[in-house]
Amino acid sequence: MMISIDNELLPPLGPFKRMIDVIPEFICIKKPDGTWLEANQFALDMFGILIENYRGKSIEFLQSHLTASTIQKCRISDQEAWEKREAVKTVEEIETLHGSKVVLELVKQPTFDRDGKPLILIITGRDITPHKQKEEELSVALDLLESVLKGATDAILILNTRRECIKVNEAFEKMFGWTEDEFINFEDEPPVITPNHLRDASNKIMEQLQEGTSIPIYETQRIKKNGDMIDVSVSFSTISDMDGRLMGFVIIYRDITSQKKVERALRESEAKYRLIAEHSTDLIAVIEPDGKFQYTSPSYFHVLGYSNDILNCSLVDLLHPDDTEELINCFTQVLVKKQPFQVEFCLRHVNGHWMSIETNGVPILNDHGRVESIVTFGRDVTKAKKTEELIRKSEKLTVLGELAAGVAHEIRNPLTSLKGFTKLLHDADGDIKGEYLRIMESELNRINEIVGELMLVAKPQAVSFEYTNLKEIINSVVLLLETQAIIKNIQIIVKMEDDLPHVYGVENQIKQLFINLLKNAIESMEQEGIITLELERKNNLVQMTIQDQGCGIPKDRLKTLGEPFYTTKDKGTGLGLMVCFKIMEEHSGKIEFSSEEGRGTKVEVLLPTSPPPKPFKTHR
Numbered sequence: 001m002m003i004s005i006d007n008e009l010l011p012p013l014g015p016f017k018r019m020i021d022v023i024p025e026f027i028c029i030k031k032p033d034g035t036w037l038e039a040n041q042f043a044l045d046m047f048g049i050l051i052e053n054y055r056g057k058s059i060e061f062l063q064s065h066l067t068a069s070t071i072q073k074c075r076i077s078d079q080e081a082w083e084k085r086e087a088v089k090t091v092e093e094i095e096t097l098h099g100s101k102v103v104l105e106l107v108k109q110p111t112f113d114r115d116g117k118p119l120i121l122i123i124t125g126r127d128i129t130p131h132k133q134k135e136e137e138l139s140v141a142l143d144l145l146e147s148v149l150k151g152a153t154d155a156i157l158i159l160n161t162r163r164e165c166i167k168v169n170e171a172f173e174k175m176f177g178w179t180e181d182e183f184i185n186f187e188d189e190p191p192v193i194t195p196n197h198l199r200d201a202s203n204k205i206m207e208q209l210q211e212g213t214s215i216p217i218y219e220t221q222r223i224k225k226n227g228d229m230i231d232v233s234v235s236f237s238t239i240s241d242m243d244g245r246l247m248g249f250v251i252i253y254r255d256i257t258s259q260k261k262v263e264r265a266l267r268e269s270e271a272k273y274r275l276i277a278e279h280s281t282d283l284i285a286v287i288e289p290d291g292k293f294q295y296t297s298p299s300y301f302h303v304l305g306y307s308n309d310i311l312n313c314s315l316v317d318l319l320h321p322d323d324t325e326e327l328i329n330c331f332t333q334v335l336v337k338k339q340p341f342q343v344e345f346c347l348r349h350v351n352g353h354w355m356s357i358e359t360n361g362v363p364i365l366n367d368h369g370r371v372e373s374i375v376t377f378g379r380d381v382t383k384a385k386k387t388e389e390l391i392r393k394s395e396k397l398t399v400l401g402e403l404a405a406g407v408a409h410e411i412r413n414p415l416t417s418l419k420g421f422t423k424l425l426h427d428a429d430g431d432i433k434g435e436y437l438r439i440m441e442s443e444l445n446r447i448n449e450i451v452g453e454l455m456l457v458a459k460p461q462a463v464s465f466e467y468t469n470l471k472e473i474i475n476s477v478v479l480l481l482e483t484q485a486i487i488k489n490i491q492i493i494v495k496m497e498d499d500l501p502h503v504y505g506v507e508n509q510i511k512q513l514f515i516n517l518l519k520n521a522i523e524s525m526e527q528e529g530i531i532t533l534e535l536e537r538k539n540n541l542v543q544m545t546i547q548d549q550g551c552g553i554p555k556d557r558l559k560t561l562g563e564p565f566y567t568t569k570d571k572g573t574g575l576g577l578m579v580c581f582k583i584m585e586e587h588s589g590k591i592e593f594s595s596e597e598g599r600g601t602k603v604e605v606l607l608p609t610s611p612p613p614k615p616f617k618t619h620r
Contacts (some may be wrong), residue, residue, distance in 0.1 A: 007194060014181070016038070017038060017040070019526045020038075020040040021040045021041045021042075023040060024042060024123065025042060025124065025126045025127075026040075026042055026043045026046060026104055026106065026123070026124060026125040026126065026127070027039065027042065027043055027123070027124055028043045028122075028123040028124075028219060029042040029120050029121070029122055029123070030078065030120065030121040030122045030123065030336070031120060031121075032082065032118035032119075032120075032121070033058070034058040034059070034078060035055075035056050035057055035058045036054050036055055036057060036059070036062070037055060037056075037059070037120060038055065040052065046094065046102060046104070046619060047062075047064045047065070047066060047094070048064045048065030048066065049062050049097060050064075051063050059071055059074060059075070060075075061419070064095065065097060065098060066095070067095045067096070067312060067508075069095070070092075070093075070094055070095050073092055074092065074095075075091045075546065077092065077106075077108060078108060078121060078123075080108075080119060080375055082110050082118060082121065084110075085110060085112070086110070087107055087108065087109045087110075088107070088108045089105075089106070089107055089521040090105075090106050090108065091103060091104070091105050091106070091128070092104050092106060100583040101129070102127060102129050103127070103128050103129045103132040103530065104126070104128065105126055105128045106123055106124070106125035106126045107123070107124050107125060107223075108122075108123050109121070109122045109123075109124070109389075129546075132166075135311060139576050144431050147259060149167070149169035149170075150169060150170060152171055152252075153171055154171055154252050154253060154254045155168070155171045155172035155174075155175040155176065155251050155253040155254075155255075155442070156168065156169045156172055156250065156253075157168065157172055157249070157250070157251045157252075157253070158248060158249070158250055158251075159248055159250075159251070160247070160248045161210075161246055161247065161248060161250045163206060163249070165183050165184050166184065166189075166248065167180070167184075168180045168183055168184075172253070172320050175224070175230075175253060175255055176193055176222070176224050176225060177190050177224050177226055178225050179227030179551070184301055185591055186248075189347070190363065191221055191225070192223065193222045193224075194222060194223070195221060195222070195223055195229070198220060198221065199545065202219075205236065206249070209236055209238055209249060210246065215235075215236045217227050217233055217234065217235045218233070218234060219232070219234075219256065219260075220232060220234055229256045230255055231256045231259075231260040232253045232254060232255055232256060232257075233253075233254045233256050234251060234252070234253055234254075235252045235465070236250070236251055237249070237250045237251075237252075238250070254519075255390075282297070282299060282355065282377050282378060282379050283296075283297065283299050283300055283303055283304075283359075283376070283378035283379065283380070284296070284297040284299065284375070284376070284377055284378075285297065285300070285315075285375070285376045285378075286364075286373050286374070286375055286376075287315055287374045287375075287376060288371065288373055288374075289331065289335055289371055289372075289373070289374070290314070290330065291314040291315045291316050292313075292314045292315075293313065293314070293315065293455065302538065303355070303380050304318075304347060304348075304349050304350060304355065305349055305350030305351060306318075306350055311406040314327075315327070318347045318348050318583070319345060319346070319347060319348075320345065320347070320348070320354055320464070322345035322346075323345035323346055326343070326345065327343065327345055330343050330361075331374070334361065334363050334371065335363075335371050335375060338363050338365060338369075338371060339363070340360065340362045340363070341357055341360070341361045342358070342359070342360050342361075343358075343361070344357070344358045344359070345357060345359070346379070350375065355380055355382045356380070356381045357378045357380060357381065358378065358379055358381045358384045359376050359377065359378035359379075360376070360377045360378075361374050361375065361376045361377075362374070362375045362376075362377075394612060410580040417530070464506060465504060465505060465506055465611070466504070466505075466506075466507070467502040467503070467504055468502055468503055468504075468505055468506075468507045469502055470502065470510070470535060470542055470544070470607070471496055471501050471535070473498060473507065473510055473511050473514060474494060474496070474514065474533065474535065474544075475494075476511065477511060477514045477515050477518060478492055478494060478518070478533070480515065481515065481518050481522060484519070484522055485522050485531070486526070488522065488527075488528070489524065489527075489528035490522055490528060490529055490531060491529075491530050491531070492530075492531050492533065493531070493532050493533065494533045494534075494535075495532070495533070495534045495535070496534075496535040497535060497536050497537060497539075499541065500535055500536075500537060500542060501537065501609045502609065503608065503609055504587075504607075504608050504609060504610055504611055505587045505589075505601075505607060505608075506586075506587075509583045509587070510587075510607070511588070512579070512583070512612060513579075513580050513583045513584070513605070514544070516577070516579065516580050517546055517580065517603055517605070518531070518533070518546060520577075521546055521548035521550065521601070521603075522548075523550075524548055524550025524551050524600075524601065525548055525549055525551075526550075526551070529548070529549035529550075530549060531546065531547070531548045532547045533545070533546050533551070534547075538606065539612060540588075540608065540609050541606045541607060541608055541609060542606070542607050542609060543604060543606050544603065544604075544605045544607070545602060545603070545604050545605075546602070546603045546605075547601075547602045548584065548600045548601055549599075549600045549602060550598050550600050550601060552595045552597040552599055552600055552601055553593065553595040553597070553599070553601055554597060555595075558593055558594075558595060561593055584605070587607060587608065588608055588612035589605065589606050589607045589608060590602045590604075590605070590606040591603065591604070591605050591606075
């Protein structure tokens with residue numbers, strides 16, 4: 001018997017309608033032809049049905065906010081349930097005319113009478129829109145996480161709350177040698193990356209994470225699959241759900257083995273260099289760009305008498321006032337040019353006296369190419385300076401001794417004349433006596449000039465740079481050495497420009513320089529000959545050239561000129577040329593030798609006509 005469902009049966013459904021209206025889920029009852037028999041308020045609101053007389057009408061003819069495509073999908077899924085004759089679960093996206101979307105999870109249950117004829121279709125369901133949105137967000141988040149894990153260069157390990165591995169990235173596989181499957185789905189013992197002696201510390205960290213304590217990045221060691229130990233930096237973070245409950249841990253490893261090797265090598269290197277510095281006699285210091293000491297070697301105590309208290313002061317505090325400007329200029333140039341330098345200055349000993357220090361400096365650059373400090377290597381040259389001065393005085397005495405022989409010969413001739421004219425004066429008349437007196441006065445003046453030049457060379461003078469007339473110096477040197485030249489029948493020819501500028505230097509040192517060079521030229525000539533001495537201007541310099549016709553210097557000895565005790569003379573010491581080179585260095589000048597055996601030697605000397613600039617001295 002078929003049960004008829006028509007309008008006569010609707011009034012008894014009233015109580016049922018009131019009951020289902022309070023249920024916050026989708027409930028709808030349809031006839032086999034698709035017309036609505038009943039629905040709760042949730043379903044009516046969901047579909048946007050505004051009319052009250054919805055019974056007996058299909059969704060196509062109801063006044064709703066649904067799109068045509070949504071209505072078509074509903075009709076198709078209804079038909080599927082009737083055809084299958086069983087409950088059908090479906091998820092339908094309800095799209096309104098206003099563009100909003102609602103996702104319903106529905107169960108469509110068809111009913112039949114005893115004869116198997118369709119009776120009613122009961123549709124129940126719930127709004128899963130928020131859940132669907134969360135699923136989509138989760139899917140996007142998982143995709144993003146997968147992308148991050150895949151692209152990360154650091155090894156990432158994800159653990160659950162039981163500290164079991166649930167995920168590792170490709171960088172982890174490369175760093176430690178295990179694949180994700182090997183690390184997660186192990187058969188016997190789980191893979192271990194923490195060394196035995198570090199496991200207690202690792203477990204304590206995990207306990208602190210579970211208690212909510214944040215762990216800073218720290219450096220430790222881990223083991224690879226092949227047993228190699230690597231240095232790593234490790235960072236930890238926790239994973240929590242929406243309610244703040246702990247879900248797992250994320251551990252990120254960065255391989256710093258190479259960095260640690262470099263650091264260890266640097267520490268070993270620093271220890272070696274510190275050992276060298278601690279036992280070196282040189283004054284080794286690390287100085288900041290502003291001149292403050294960062295480090296001083298123990299030699300500062302042995303040489304200058306200072307202890308570690310020197311680290312509380314600046315280099316300028318120990319510097320002689322006369323050297324302050326030069327040192328400041330030197331440091332300024334180092335900061336700009338970033339090049340090694342050499343400079344000489346005086347430092348105050350703890351007892352108060354001054355010591356000459358020759359210093360080489362090397363700038364230390366940081367990663368940005370800026371000078372962060374300057375390493376200086378100094379040595380005490382106080383005794384060496386005194387020795388140089390003694391050598392110079394010794395050489396001067398030697399020269400004076402040799403000059404004295406020539407001067408004695410030169411003075412003996414006029415003295416003989418004076419002695420003879422003195423006897424002739426007794427018998428001479430007035431006119432002849434006047435002529436005799438004139439000749440005697442001339443000879444006396446000659447003696448006075450020669451003795452005066454000899455005394456000028458012998459007399460010690462304070463070292464003072466000033467403008468000096470080079471012509472007068474050359475004339476006086478020629479006057480001194482001319483007698484020695486005449487004895488050997490050597491002619492000295494002097495050629496000078498008329499408007500020759502004055503040179504800037506120490507007169508007595510320049511005179512000693514020319515005496516040494518001209519004397520060497522005379523001594524190199526065994527027979528008669530000519531020595532040419534020329535003076536000419538060369539830009540802002542004055543060049544003096546001495547050309548002799550002596551024996552010459554072998555090529556292999558030209559490079560060693562200026563070294564002490566290395567000489568071509570049988571009885572020479574080599575100190576004369578050493579003094580010459582030193583004088584030229586102090587005058588910022590230049591001296592060059594060119595020679596050919598058997599054909600003589602040419603010496604070219606360049607002297608400045610103005611004070612040289614005061615930047616630091618570069619390496620010679």
